[in-house]
Each structure stands twice: as structure tokens, then as C-alpha cells.
Amino acid sequence: HPKFDMVMHDLLVLLKPKFVVMDATFAMEGNGPNRGIVIPMNLILASSDLIAMDKLCCEIMGIDWTDINYLNFVDQHYQREEAEPQIIGEKIEDVTQKFLLPYDDLAVRAQRWVYKNYFLTRLCFGTPFLNMLQGCLNVYRKVDEEIMGKEWVNKYWDNSLPR
Structure with missing residues (x-):
């Protein structure tokens, strides 16, 4: 979507999520959802901060979150209190895997x-x-x-x- 960054920002402003859960029992790398590669992760993530959760997911996938346009946009424009994340359970370094990024095919x-x-x-x-x-x-x-x-x-x- 050409305005994805702004749409995510607007959704955060309108909905003000208090709690988010991510089912990461399986993740997908590459060009999903049709041509991606399924990766078993066996993780369930929960947070009171959607942006912090997405940044953490980037870290788990070996992706620099500043390379993700919508995270940059929302990080700059969304007013929120930033809290120090608490990681309970698995250590990040034990579950980190380097994911393949999507590639630009003709379509x-x-x-x-x-x-x-x-x-x-x-x-x-x-x-x-x-x-x-x-x-x-x-x-x-x-x-x-x-x-x-x-x-x-x-x-x-x-x-x-x-x-």
C-alpha cells in the first residue's frame, strides 16, 4: 500500500492499543504470503507497546528496524511514552535468526x-x-x-x- 506508513500511524492514534499479542509459532521470510518461506519460531510475544513489539521482532529476525519505513514514520510522529522493555522467558540472542528480506520481482x-x-x-x-x-x-x-x-x-x- 503506498500510504502504509501513515495508515499505521492513524490506526495507532485512533485505536490506541493497550495490549498486543503476536503468534510467532511460525514466521515467514522472503516474499510472503504467497512465495515466502515458513520458519518455525515457537514464540508467542505480548506487549503493551505495538511499536516496541515490532522493533523487537525486527531484532529477532536480524533486521535493523530503521530500515522499515513504517517504523521510522511512526517512531517520529506517534506521541507515546517510551518504556524500557522487559523480556520475560527466552533470551533474544537464543531465538534470533537472520531472515531473508523480500526481493523486488517484476510484479x-x-x-x-x-x-x-x-x-x-x-x-x-x-x-x-x-x-x-x-x-x-x-x-x-x-x-x-x-x-x-x-x-x-x-x-x-x-x-x-x-x-
Whole structure:
């Protein structure tokens, strides 16, 4: 989202969370959620400060929190009392793992390019254009399934299984 930093700030100002919990039994590195790599972490984190929690998560993942745009923005603009965090349970150094960062593939670069241009953003996300593209993709997949899919299904699908 092109305004993610400001949206997070606004949510913090409006909701004023008093308690946050993060289920980190599994985490994801790389280009999630579709192409990320699942990492078992076996952690549950809780905090009275969402920003402190995200900064701590960055430390656990071996990421410098100052490289995260929204954390920088919120850290500069969100008025809050900063408290010294208390770590109870596991030691940070015992659970720290160096995570792979997302990489910019063609789809990500194209999306950023679209977001930089107001007209393109409105065209793709504020008009029926996106629905038209999705409709074309659905038709293509249906035709492809009819033509190529039956051959593949007949070759690889176990027809003896109940449906």
C-alpha cells in the first residue's frame, strides 16, 4: 500500500492499543504470503507497546528496524511514552535468526510503478479495469482447463479417489 506508513500511524492514534499479542509459532521470510518461506519460531510475544513489539521482532529476525519505513514514520510522529522493555522467558540472542528480506520481482516493481502514478493507481484499483483483467484471467484459466487441463487431469489425476 503506498500510504502504509501513515495508515499505521492513524490506526495507532485512533485505536490506541493497550495490549498486543503476536503468534510467532511460525514466521515467514522472503516474499510472503504467497512465495515466502515458513520458519518455525515457537514464540508467542505480548506487549503493551505495538511499536516496541515490532522493533523487537525486527531484532529477532536480524533486521535493523530503521530500515522499515513504517517504523521510522511512526517512531517520529506517534506521541507515546517510551518504556524500557522487559523480556520475560527466552533470551533474544537464543531465538534470533537472520531472515531473508523480500526481493523486488517484476510484479512488485510493476505495482510500485503503478502506485507512483495517481492516474494509473485509480485506473487499476479505482475502476472496473481491474475486474476486467481478473475476468480475462478467469476466462483464460477456464479455456486452458478445457483444452489442456483435461489432458493433464486424465494423465495425472487418480480417478479412483471418491469426489
